[in-house]
Amino acid sequence: MMxxxxxxARGAVEAGVQVVAxxxxxxxxxxxxxxxxxxxxxxxxxxxxxxxxxxxxxxxAGSLAGLRALAVMKADGLNVALDFLTTLPLSGIRGGLVxxxxxxxxxxxxxxxxxxxxxxxPAHIPLLEPTTPADTRDMIAxxxxxxxxxxxxxxxxxxxxxxxxxxxxxxxxxHAGSQTPRFDPxxxxxxxxxxxxxxxxxxxxxxxxxxxxPFNPYTGPADPELTIVAGGVSHCYAxxxxxxxxxxxxxxxxxxxxxxxxxEAPVLAVLRRSRRVLFLxxxxxxxxxxxxxxxxxxxxxxxxxxxxxxxxxQVPWVQKARGMGEMDPxxxxxxxxxALDIPFEQGATRSAxxxxxxxxxxxxxxxxxxxxxxxxxxxYWAIKSALAMDGRQGFALGDIGCYALGVMPTGYQAIxxxxxxxxxxxxxxxxxxxxxxxxxxPVVAVIGDSTFYHSGIPPLLNAKTTGADYLCIVLDNxxxxxxxxxxxxxxxxxxLGDPTSAMPIADLVRKLEIPLTVGDPYDVHGTVAAILELLxxxxxxxxxxxxxxxxxxxxxxxxxxxxxDPERCRGDACGxxxxxxxxxxxxxxxxxxxxxxxxxxxxxxxxxxxxxxxCPEGAILVEPPQGxxxxxx
Amino acid sequence: MxxxxxxxxxxxxxxxxxxxxxxxxxxRTFCEQGWHISVGETYGATQRGGSVVSHLRLSRRHAxxxxxxxxxxxxxxxxEPLEVLxxxxxxxxxxxxxxxxxxxxxxxxxxxxxxxxxxxxALKAAIGGMSRQLVVVPGTRLAQxxxxxxxxxxxxxxxFAGLGWIPLEKGAYLxxxxxxxxxxxxxxxxxxxxxxxxxxxxx
Ligand code: SF4
Ligand code: SF4
Numbered sequence: 001m002m003x004x005x006x007x008x009a010r011g012a013v014e015a016g017v018q019v020v021a022x023x024x025x026x027x028x029x030x031x032x033x034x035x036x037x038x039x040x041x042x043x044x045x046x047x048x049x050x051x052x053x054x055x056x057x058x059x060x061a062g063s064l065a066g067l068r069a070l071a072v073m074k075a076d077g078l079n080v081a082l083d084f085l086t087t088l089p090l091s092g093i094r095g096g097l098v099x100x101x102x103x104x105x106x107x108x109x110x111x112x113x114x115x116x117x118x119x120x121x122p123a124h125i126p127l128l129e130p131t132t133p134a135d136t137r138d139m140i141a142x143x144x145x146x147x148x149x150x151x152x153x154x155x156x157x158x159x160x161x162x163x164x165x166x167x168x169x170x171x172x173x174x175h176a177g178s179q180t181p182r183f184d185p186x187x188x189x190x191x192x193x194x195x196x197x198x199x200x201x202x203x204x205x206x207x208x209x210x211x212x213x214p215f216n217p218y219t220g221p222a223d224p225e226l227t228i229v230a231g232g233v234s235h236c237y238a239x240x241x242x243x244x245x246x247x248x249x250x251x252x253x254x255x256x257x258x259x260x261x262x263x264e265a266p267v268l269a270v271l272r273r274s275r276r277v278l279f280l281x282x283x284x285x286x287x288x289x290x291x292x293x294x295x296x297x298x299x300x301x302x303x304x305x306x307x308x309x310x311x312x313x314q315v316p317w318v319q320k321a322r323g324m325g326e327m328d329p330x331x332x333x334x335x336x337x338x339a340l341d342i343p344f345e346q347g348a349t350r351s352a353x354x355x356x357x358x359x360x361x362x363x364x365x366x367x368x369x370x371x372x373x374x375x376x377x378x379x380y381w382a383i384k385s386a387l388a389m390d391g392r393q394g395f396a397l398g399d400i401g402c403y404a405l406g407v408m409p410t411g412y413q414a415i416x417x418x419x420x421x422x423x424x425x426x427x428x429x430x431x432x433x434x435x436x437x438x439x440x441x442p443v444v445a446v447i448g449d450s451t452f453y454h455s456g457i458p459p460l461l462n463a464k465t466t467g468a469d470y471l472c473i474v475l476d477n478x479x480x481x482x483x484x485x486x487x488x489x490x491x492x493x494x495x496l497g498d499p500t501s502a503m504p505i506a507d508l509v510r511k512l513e514i515p516l517t518v519g520d521p522y523d524v525h526g527t528v529a530a531i532l533e534l535l536x537x538x539x540x541x542x543x544x545x546x547x548x549x550x551x552x553x554x555x556x557x558x559x560x561x562x563x564x565d566p567e568r569c570r571g572d573a574c575g576x577x578x579x580x581x582x583x584x585x586x587x588x589x590x591x592x593x594x595x596x597x598x599x600x601x602x603x604x605x606x607x608x609x610x611x612x613x614x615c616p617e618g619a620i621l622v623e624p625p626q627g628x629x630x631x632x633x
Numbered sequence: 634m635x636x637x638x639x640x641x642x643x644x645x646x647x648x649x650x651x652x653x654x655x656x657x658x659x660x661r662t663f664c665e666q667g668w669h670i671s672v673g674e675t676y677g678a679t680q681r682g683g684s685v686v687s688h689l690r691l692s693r694r695h696a697x698x699x700x701x702x703x704x705x706x707x708x709x710x711x712x713e714p715l716e717v718l719x720x721x722x723x724x725x726x727x728x729x730x731x732x733x734x735x736x737x738x739x740x741x742x743x744x745x746x747x748x749x750x751x752x753x754x755a756l757k758a759a760i761g762g763m764s765r766q767l768v769v770v771p772g773t774r775l776a777q778x779x780x781x782x783x784x785x786x787x788x789x790x791x792x793f794a795g796l797g798w799i800p801l802e803k804g805a806y807l808x809x810x811x812x813x814x815x816x817x818x819x820x821x822x823x824x825x826x827x828x829x830x831x832x833x834x835x836x
Contacts, residue, residue, distance in 0.1 A: 161699050165699035168696065233699065236671075328700050346702065347703040348724060357759040361751045363718070363748075364750060368681045371649065410741055585741055587738070603777075
């Protein structure tokens with residue numbers, strides 16, 4: 001059993017990868033983690049880079065030195081790396097260079113659903129997409145070979161339902177990479193527009209290799225009434241839809257696994273075999289559009305065809321939890337049933353009584369929220385309170401990370417913009433210059449520690465140079481929390497857990513000669529006072545709020561026991577409006593309706609003590625951690 | 634040995650309850666039987682206190698996609714009653730069996746008073762009315778008894794094993810636990826599994 005991420009790492013090891021670099025991004029975080037875990041034993045160089053562009057550059061250096069190399073990033077990260085990526089097909093490469101990009105259809109762990117398949121086209125790079133974890137292993141191993149044959153980096157698109165899926169994977173032998181790196185300065189690797197034609201030629205040379213590979217199979221009858229053309233995990237749903245509707249003798253399925261350059265031959269064969277085509281793919285209609293180009297070029301021969309897909313409305317966009325580009329077995333089956341005119345009922349069935357019981361029940365939604373004891377909750381409480389006390393309608397700008405939950409009720413909707421990594425600090429560099437034109441609201445930018453290193457420094461330096469006026473609050477929890485606690489340059493450990501020299505944010509800010517204040521978000525009253533003072537002082541300021549991520553730090557014995565004294569808690573008579581549970585809303589602060597008193601869920605509570613500081617009656621009591629009690633003489 | 638093929642199992646819970654460990658343990662057990670397994674995990678950003686769902690699909694014939702179609706879940710292992718209802722509403726098969734931890738974790742919306750958290754009795758009645766069999770286990774209490782409240786996921790794996798809905802030897806379910814843990818963690822998890830197993834068998 002392996003996840004898609006593990007299978008991708010395994011495929012790379014089997015192919016003899018020697019250099020790997022990544023910046024953590026869901027859903028593909030675990031690829032580098034798996035490789036780092038075997039890096040020592042397999043003599044692989046693995047790093048968490050400062051951002052995705054640097055990750056791709058580090059991997060490309062391995063390739064230019066003749067080694068097989070891998071870079072891993074999420075779709076949003078590819079945008080950061082795109083500037084460099086588009087030069088590589090022109091400069092050329094040496095050792096096999098594979099780029100894993102993970103798209104997030106449904107935006108389960110992203111702010112948007114970006115379809116990176118389209119970016120392979122202007123970048124002039126080959127693009128592959130696997131259907132299952134087992135297929136991921138095969139494809140990644142093949143991608144290295146392909147990259148060396150065509151001297152282009154090869155991109156492999158994974159999606160959430162591959163990365164976070166698990167399945168049976170058969171292992172192949174490992175061909176350990178044992179190249180000694182060597183850079184050949186002659187002729188060098190120079191990006192020049194005159195190599196544009198060469199890049200196109202190299203892409204064209206791939207088509208025979210695609211034709212010989214097993215990644216574009218057709219299954220089904222020789223003269224199907226309709227053919228499904230599917231890419232990626234949608235291929236599984238296509239197979240299931242045909243099985244559920246028992247339509248195997250009417251429907252054929254073409255899987256397109258090699259997406260760019262687009263494999264014209266198998267698609268043309270489909271169009272010759274059947275006049276009706278249904279497209280199943282995730283996010284945008286890429287395969288659908290490319291197929292239509294093929295059809296247009298062969299229109300005279302093919303005659304009229306019927307296309308069913310996203311563009312034509314038969315495959316609907318379905319608004320699910322966060323996004324709408326995700327495919328599932330029901331969308332696939334419904335689309336096929338409609339196309340074939342087969343009646344199809346789906347979904348849970350229940351008795352009238354069961355339905356009535358259900359209708360009577362409230363169903364509170366479960367929105368994501370900060371963990372119990374999360375320092376960000378305390379920080380946003382302070383930011384919101386300080387902005388209100390300041391009274392000049394100041395506003396806070398945010399970006400990406402756990403702290404993006406600051407837009408939701410769990411963060412009191414304290415931040416009012418969310419875009420991309422570092423964008424709060426960048427927008428503030430603009431807002432902070434609008435003073436002279438009459439903007440009289442205080443501006444606060446919020447950024448996390450890992451994001452600060454990734455892309456917070458250039459906009460802050462920009463602001464320093466232009467004299468932009470704002471308060472930058474760095475929420476430093478000592479880790480890349482959102483993606484599962486990967487180290488960053490402030491941590492002093494590398495991807496393998498070995499010590500490195502740490503570059504603390506405070507030192508960087510001091511070197512930029514920006515006034516710095518350091519605080520503890522758990523000290524809410526102190527933090528409110530500090531923010532208020534800095535806002536009133538004005539000018540470019542950095543407030544560094546330091547407290548480790550509660551999920552990582554406040555575990556087991558390190559927890560302090562926090563309880564409500566039922567004698568002191570006055571319940572609804574207090575007039576605080578249930579400050580601890582309703583207003584501050586830490587998930588461990590619950591309400592005992594029978595007693596009409598606050599109560600702390602000891603299983604959930606992390607013992608941060610912030611609610612105790614906020615309770616106006618002092619009814620919440622904090623005991624020292626059990627670990628300390630044991631340690632005491 | 635599989636009551637349906639594909640057999641579809643959903644594990645539902647809340648971020649931080651250890652869904653993924655539970656689905657990992659079960660899928661390792663099933664993999665050892667030589668079955669085709671596909672697992673789809675839905676967590677992402679929602680792992681921070683949101684709903685977490687694992688889909689497990691078992692077949693003797695071939696591998697299925699990682700998502701279970703609506704109305705096709707045959708077994709639901711629930712770590713939190715409200716989440717069980719939420720999943721059952723959409724995915725429950727006419728033949729669905731449910732084993733759930735009885736400990737509510739009210740979402741923010743309920744804590745903040747915008748919406749009430751239903752009473753446990755009402756939840757049990759609604760869930761029972763929609764399933765062929767409902768087994769309620771004091772999962773968190775048993776985990777505390779085993780030494781760590783967090784081990785409720787392993788208690789629930791034990792309860793599922795003890796129920797015999799997929800009749801495998803107890804050892805087949807224990808094996809991945811022995812493989813993944815050592816020392817005190819192994820002792821706690823073994824005990825958690827055992828307490829869950831007994832609770833399942835008593836049904
Ligand atoms: S001490 Fe209070 S605020 Fe902190 S985790 Fe426990 S209940 Fe939540
Ligand atoms: S993982 Fe850490 S930073 Fe993220 S919400 Fe939880 S406590 Fe906060």
